[in-house]
Amino acid sequence: MFFYLMPLIVIVIVLIILASLSLVVINEYERGVVFRFGHVIDVLNPGLRLRIPFGIDVVRKVDLRTRTIDVPQQEIITKDNISIIVDAVVYYHIADPVLVITKVVNFDRSTTMLGQTTLRSVLGQHEMDEILTSKDNINTILKDMLTETMSSWGIVITAVELRSIEIPDSMKRAMAKQAEAERERRAKVTAAEGEAQAARKLFEASEVITKSPAALQLRYLQTLAEISVEKNSTIVFPLPMEFMKAFSELPRPPFPPISMEKKDGQA
Secondary structure (H helix, E strand, O other): OOOHHHHHHHHHHHHHHHHHEEEEEEEOEEEEEEEOHHHHHEOOOEEEEEEEOOOEEEEEEOOOOOOEEEEEEEEEOOOOEEEEEEEEEEEEEEEEEEHHHHHOOOOOHHHHHHHHHHHHHHHOOOHHHHHHHHHHHHHHHHEEEEEEHHHHHHHEEEEEEEEEEEOOHHHHHHHHHHHHHHHHHHHHHHHHHHHHHHHHHHHHHHHHHOOOOHHHHHHHHHHHHHHHHHHOOOOOOOOOHHHHHHHHHHOOOOOOOOOOOOOOOOO
16 A cells, blocks of 8 residues: 555655645845846745746846945045044945846945045045034935936935934034134124114103103103112102293392402502
8 A cells, every 4th residue: 555655655755745845935126137058037025926046047036125335434534624433324225126137247336435435535525614513405415416326236225314423523623612712702792683673772761751741751750769769768760851940030139249349548
Protein backbone atom coordinates (compact mmCIF):
# COMPACT_ATOMS: atom_id res chain seq x y z
CA MET A 1 0.00 0.00 0.00
CA PHE A 2 2.84 2.39 0.87
CA PHE A 3 4.47 1.84 -2.53
CA TYR A 4 1.25 2.90 -4.24
CA LEU A 5 1.15 6.14 -2.24
CA MET A 6 4.78 7.13 -2.84
CA PRO A 7 4.19 8.71 -6.29
CA LEU A 8 1.27 10.69 -4.91
CA ILE A 9 3.36 11.96 -1.98
CA VAL A 10 6.16 12.97 -4.30
CA ILE A 11 3.76 14.82 -6.55
CA VAL A 12 2.30 16.68 -3.58
CA ILE A 13 5.75 17.65 -2.33
CA VAL A 14 6.76 18.86 -5.79
CA LEU A 15 3.56 20.92 -6.08
CA ILE A 16 4.18 22.48 -2.70
CA ILE A 17 7.73 23.43 -3.69
CA LEU A 18 6.57 24.85 -7.01
CA ALA A 19 3.85 26.84 -5.28
CA SER A 20 6.32 28.28 -2.77
CA LEU A 21 8.60 29.30 -5.61
CA SER A 22 5.82 30.64 -7.82
CA LEU A 23 3.86 32.66 -5.29
CA VAL A 24 5.00 35.99 -3.88
CA VAL A 25 3.25 38.20 -1.32
CA ILE A 26 3.26 41.99 -1.95
CA ASN A 27 2.35 44.11 1.07
CA GLU A 28 -0.01 47.06 0.86
CA TYR A 29 2.83 49.62 1.07
CA GLU A 30 4.96 47.82 -1.53
CA ARG A 31 5.10 47.25 -5.27
CA GLY A 32 6.88 44.36 -6.99
CA VAL A 33 8.92 45.03 -10.11
CA VAL A 34 9.13 41.84 -12.23
CA PHE A 35 12.26 41.18 -14.30
CA ARG A 36 12.10 38.37 -16.88
CA PHE A 37 15.43 37.53 -18.42
CA GLY A 38 16.65 40.98 -17.39
CA HIS A 39 13.73 42.97 -18.78
CA VAL A 40 11.03 44.74 -16.78
CA ILE A 41 7.73 43.17 -17.77
CA ASP A 42 5.31 44.11 -14.99
CA VAL A 43 4.72 45.84 -11.67
CA LEU A 44 2.87 43.70 -9.10
CA ASN A 45 0.23 45.30 -6.90
CA PRO A 46 -0.39 44.27 -3.26
CA GLY A 47 -1.64 40.73 -2.70
CA LEU A 48 -0.67 37.13 -3.50
CA ARG A 49 0.91 37.11 -6.97
CA LEU A 50 2.30 34.48 -9.34
CA ARG A 51 5.69 34.37 -11.02
CA ILE A 52 7.66 31.90 -13.06
CA PRO A 53 10.12 30.17 -10.71
CA PHE A 54 13.70 28.97 -11.15
CA GLY A 55 15.06 32.48 -11.77
CA ILE A 56 13.01 33.17 -14.85
CA ASP A 57 10.98 35.89 -13.09
CA VAL A 58 12.82 37.95 -10.47
CA VAL A 59 10.62 40.17 -8.28
CA ARG A 60 12.18 43.16 -6.54
CA LYS A 61 10.01 44.77 -3.90
CA VAL A 62 9.98 48.56 -3.52
CA ASP A 63 8.74 50.30 -0.35
CA LEU A 64 6.53 53.29 -1.16
CA ARG A 65 6.34 54.74 2.35
CA THR A 66 7.81 58.14 3.18
CA ARG A 67 11.48 57.99 4.05
CA THR A 68 13.70 60.36 6.00
CA ILE A 69 17.32 61.18 5.21
CA ASP A 70 19.51 63.08 7.65
CA VAL A 71 21.91 65.25 5.69
CA PRO A 72 25.13 65.30 7.76
CA GLN A 73 26.50 68.57 9.12
CA GLN A 74 28.22 70.66 6.48
CA GLU A 75 30.63 73.54 6.98
CA ILE A 76 29.50 76.21 4.54
CA ILE A 77 30.92 79.62 3.64
CA THR A 78 28.06 82.04 3.12
CA LYS A 79 27.94 84.81 0.55
CA ASP A 80 29.24 87.32 3.13
CA ASN A 81 32.21 85.03 3.98
CA ILE A 82 30.93 83.67 7.30
CA SER A 83 31.61 80.04 8.18
CA ILE A 84 28.54 78.21 9.49
CA ILE A 85 27.72 74.56 10.19
CA VAL A 86 24.35 73.40 8.90
CA ASP A 87 22.50 70.11 8.75
CA ALA A 88 19.15 69.27 7.22
CA VAL A 89 16.55 66.55 6.89
CA VAL A 90 14.89 65.42 3.65
CA TYR A 91 11.49 63.70 3.44
CA TYR A 92 10.70 61.78 0.25
CA HIS A 93 8.80 58.80 -1.13
CA ILE A 94 9.04 56.65 -4.25
CA ALA A 95 6.46 57.40 -6.92
CA ASP A 96 7.74 55.17 -9.75
CA PRO A 97 9.18 51.79 -8.64
CA VAL A 98 10.56 51.01 -12.10
CA LEU A 99 12.58 54.23 -12.37
CA VAL A 100 13.98 54.01 -8.86
CA ILE A 101 15.41 50.54 -9.65
CA THR A 102 16.54 51.09 -13.23
CA LYS A 103 17.85 54.68 -13.05
CA VAL A 104 19.95 54.70 -9.86
CA VAL A 105 22.01 52.01 -8.14
CA ASN A 106 21.45 53.00 -4.50
CA PHE A 107 18.81 55.69 -4.26
CA ASP A 108 19.20 56.14 -0.47
CA ARG A 109 22.91 56.95 -0.72
CA SER A 110 22.40 58.96 -3.90
CA THR A 111 19.72 61.06 -2.22
CA THR A 112 22.00 61.74 0.77
CA MET A 113 24.93 62.80 -1.42
CA LEU A 114 22.71 64.98 -3.57
CA GLY A 115 21.28 66.63 -0.46
CA GLN A 116 24.77 67.51 0.78
CA THR A 117 25.93 69.06 -2.48
CA THR A 118 22.65 70.95 -2.95
CA LEU A 119 22.80 72.28 0.61
CA ARG A 120 26.30 73.69 0.08
CA SER A 121 25.39 75.13 -3.30
CA VAL A 122 22.23 76.92 -2.14
CA LEU A 123 23.46 78.29 1.19
CA GLY A 124 26.69 79.52 -0.38
CA GLN A 125 24.62 81.92 -2.50
CA HIS A 126 22.91 83.60 0.48
CA GLU A 127 24.11 85.84 3.28
CA MET A 128 23.94 84.67 6.88
CA ASP A 129 21.17 87.09 7.89
CA GLU A 130 19.03 85.85 5.03
CA ILE A 131 19.63 82.22 6.02
CA LEU A 132 18.61 82.92 9.61
CA THR A 133 15.53 84.99 8.81
CA SER A 134 14.29 83.28 5.63
CA LYS A 135 14.55 79.58 6.43
CA ASP A 136 11.21 78.84 4.76
CA ASN A 137 12.41 80.39 1.52
CA ILE A 138 15.69 78.44 1.71
CA ASN A 139 13.77 75.21 2.34
CA THR A 140 11.63 75.84 -0.74
CA ILE A 141 14.70 76.46 -2.92
CA LEU A 142 16.35 73.26 -1.66
CA LYS A 143 13.18 71.27 -2.31
CA ASP A 144 12.84 72.60 -5.86
CA MET A 145 16.48 71.83 -6.71
CA LEU A 146 16.29 68.29 -5.32
CA THR A 147 12.97 67.67 -7.09
CA GLU A 148 14.46 68.77 -10.41
CA THR A 149 17.03 65.98 -10.27
CA MET A 150 15.28 63.25 -8.29
CA SER A 151 12.05 63.33 -10.29
CA SER A 152 13.94 61.52 -13.05
CA TRP A 153 14.67 58.76 -10.51
CA GLY A 154 10.98 58.28 -9.72
CA ILE A 155 11.34 59.97 -6.32
CA VAL A 156 9.09 62.74 -5.00
CA ILE A 157 10.52 65.19 -2.42
CA THR A 158 7.91 65.85 0.26
CA ALA A 159 9.80 68.43 2.32
CA VAL A 160 13.27 69.74 3.12
CA GLU A 161 14.00 71.35 6.48
CA LEU A 162 17.11 73.08 7.80
CA ARG A 163 17.43 71.51 11.22
CA SER A 164 20.21 73.47 12.93
CA ILE A 165 22.52 76.34 12.10
CA GLU A 166 25.69 76.86 14.15
CA ILE A 167 27.52 80.18 13.88
CA PRO A 168 30.91 81.26 15.35
CA ASP A 169 31.00 82.62 18.91
CA SER A 170 32.36 85.98 17.74
CA MET A 171 29.37 86.35 15.43
CA LYS A 172 27.01 85.42 18.27
CA ARG A 173 28.45 88.24 20.41
CA ALA A 174 28.14 90.69 17.53
CA MET A 175 24.53 89.66 16.96
CA ALA A 176 23.79 90.06 20.67
CA LYS A 177 25.20 93.60 20.64
CA GLN A 178 23.21 94.39 17.52
CA ALA A 179 20.02 93.08 19.11
CA GLU A 180 20.66 95.11 22.27
CA ALA A 181 21.25 98.28 20.22
CA GLU A 182 18.05 97.61 18.30
CA ARG A 183 16.08 97.23 21.55
CA GLU A 184 17.52 100.52 22.87
CA ARG A 185 16.61 102.26 19.63
CA ARG A 186 13.04 100.99 19.82
CA ALA A 187 12.80 102.09 23.46
CA LYS A 188 13.97 105.60 22.59
CA VAL A 189 11.61 105.80 19.65
CA THR A 190 8.72 104.66 21.84
CA ALA A 191 9.61 107.23 24.53
CA ALA A 192 9.84 110.00 21.91
CA GLU A 193 6.47 109.03 20.46
CA GLY A 194 5.00 109.09 23.97
CA GLU A 195 6.41 112.59 24.58
CA ALA A 196 5.01 113.76 21.25
CA GLN A 197 1.56 112.38 22.06
CA ALA A 198 1.66 113.97 25.52
CA ALA A 199 2.65 117.32 24.01
CA ARG A 200 -0.26 117.14 21.55
CA LYS A 201 -2.70 116.34 24.35
CA LEU A 202 -1.39 119.21 26.47
CA PHE A 203 -1.79 121.54 23.51
CA GLU A 204 -5.37 120.39 23.01
CA ALA A 205 -6.06 120.85 26.73
CA SER A 206 -4.62 124.38 26.68
CA GLU A 207 -6.86 125.23 23.73
CA VAL A 208 -9.93 124.05 25.66
CA ILE A 209 -8.92 125.93 28.81
CA THR A 210 -8.28 129.10 26.81
CA LYS A 211 -11.80 129.01 25.40
CA SER A 212 -13.41 128.21 28.77
CA PRO A 213 -11.97 129.97 31.87
CA ALA A 214 -14.31 127.92 34.06
CA ALA A 215 -12.43 124.80 32.99
CA LEU A 216 -9.27 126.31 34.44
CA GLN A 217 -11.01 126.85 37.80
CA LEU A 218 -12.25 123.26 37.83
CA ARG A 219 -8.75 122.09 37.15
CA TYR A 220 -7.51 124.18 40.10
CA LEU A 221 -10.06 122.53 42.38
CA GLN A 222 -9.16 119.09 41.15
CA THR A 223 -5.49 119.80 41.80
CA LEU A 224 -6.29 120.92 45.37
CA ALA A 225 -8.24 117.73 45.97
CA GLU A 226 -5.31 115.65 44.79
CA ILE A 227 -2.90 117.58 47.00
CA SER A 228 -5.11 117.18 50.07
CA VAL A 229 -5.10 113.41 49.66
CA GLU A 230 -1.34 113.39 50.09
CA LYS A 231 -1.74 114.95 53.61
CA ASN A 232 0.80 117.67 53.05
CA SER A 233 1.36 120.23 55.81
CA THR A 234 1.53 123.16 53.42
CA ILE A 235 -0.82 123.77 50.51
CA VAL A 236 -0.13 126.48 48.00
CA PHE A 237 -3.44 127.83 46.72
CA PRO A 238 -3.17 129.05 43.15
CA LEU A 239 -4.59 132.54 42.72
CA PRO A 240 -7.09 132.71 39.86
CA MET A 241 -6.03 134.93 37.03
CA GLU A 242 -9.35 136.80 37.17
CA PHE A 243 -8.40 138.23 40.55
CA MET A 244 -5.22 139.71 39.18
CA LYS A 245 -7.10 141.09 36.22
CA ALA A 246 -9.67 142.68 38.52
CA PHE A 247 -6.98 144.32 40.63
CA SER A 248 -5.29 145.68 37.56
CA GLU A 249 -8.52 147.35 36.41
CA LEU A 250 -9.13 149.25 39.73
CA PRO A 251 -8.48 153.05 39.61
CA ARG A 252 -5.19 154.03 41.12
CA PRO A 253 -5.15 156.77 43.89
CA PRO A 254 -3.36 160.01 42.99
CA PHE A 255 0.03 160.38 44.54
CA PRO A 256 1.11 163.83 45.97
CA PRO A 257 3.68 165.62 43.88
CA ILE A 258 7.20 165.45 45.13
CA SER A 259 8.60 168.91 45.75
CA MET A 260 12.25 169.50 45.00
CA GLU A 261 12.39 172.93 46.80
CA LYS A 262 14.52 173.35 49.89
CA LYS A 263 12.82 174.29 53.12
CA ASP A 264 13.76 177.45 55.02
CA GLY A 265 16.78 177.03 57.20
CA GLN A 266 18.07 174.06 55.37
CA ALA A 267 21.32 174.20 53.53
